[in-house]
Amino acid sequence: MPTAALREAPSDLAKSERARWIEAFRKVRRETERRAAPLSPEDQAIQSMPDASPIKWHRAHTTWFFETFLLAPNVPGYTVYDERFAFLFNSYYVAAGPRHARPKRGLITRPDAGEVGEYRAHVDTAVERLIGEASTDALPDILRILEIGVNHEEQHQELMLTDILHAFAQNPTQPAYDANWRPPRATAQAGYAELPEGIHTIGHEAEGYCFDNEGPSHRVLVGPVKIARALVTNGDWLAFMNDGGYANPMLWLSDGWAAVQNEGWQAPGHWQDCDGEWKQFTLGGLKPIDPAAPVTHVSYYEADAFAHWTGKHLPTEAEWEVAARAGHLSGAFGVVWQWTRSSYSPYPGFTACDGALGEYNGKFMINQMVLRGSSLATPDGHSRVTYRNFFYPGARWQFSGLRLADYAERFSLT
């Protein structure tokens, strides 16, 4: 039975498709501004460490992305809003020209937050006009880039929250991003799901958008393994801490132990020792530790040491995906990203596309680890079972947690 869209005349179909994309574009642009709205211009200018970026920078960089990759190549005679912005707001696209040093983003007071708002409005108008007026022949290529830009901005929406949390954590007055903020509770499901040995297909093969690093889909051998239905909790983590987990080098990877020493880690990120009681700095300010809540702001090194302490392991990303597709995992999405023990490598047959957008994912496929799922900061609709997030193993300013895998039975099956 034809859908409503298919019953429309071709010209109406194109019109409704354009309207749909204009609305999708507006929605993502509105959400960025909604996330920035509680923040003053001073809040928006600060950069608390090289990995984090100022909120104002996120607002401008996502705008530069549309201007550079969508408007400039597709709007005849397009004049950029300010030719200096390409240097300030290019992140890592070497093919798109020289750029400002990442650790110095917090030193840029001009343009101010208000002017970044004007820059956004200028580009919004031009993008909407392009979608509405592009020739039918040009539209598919334009929408392909637009869709990347929308998904790119959604990724930065998550970073806005992790980066302002890290910035506010440096402030002795403990400001709250949102006084009403509450941590999400994963529905607790005890025990482990069994994955018998089998060949499975992982990677993106369905309809709908994905980033290039999610394909090609391919077959993998998984199991036998048991994978925890639940996320590791703060209560679990306190037991690890109380058992001297951060003081026992036998639990740690060599690089991880060096990080513990160099960084002075004694607890997850954003935990504070308040007169002998641990508290967690959150988007809602400083809160007591909730033992039932999933642990977050742990690095790969900490996740691996915790798994070692339990006598278990982190799952591979293939194990995670197979278990998630089967519906075995609680808290898979919308709570914390989950470290896997898979290094971030190209899937068999992966090739990055030509040009600057080929730099989006492929060039980072070294020395990082894959996280699966999504977090409380991930925008609605951005999660997928095939989504591959990736960070360096020492990173812990993201909403990163873990679940365990158990191979005990693997060794009794001989």
Ligand SMILES: [Fe+2]
């Ligand atoms: Fe970006």
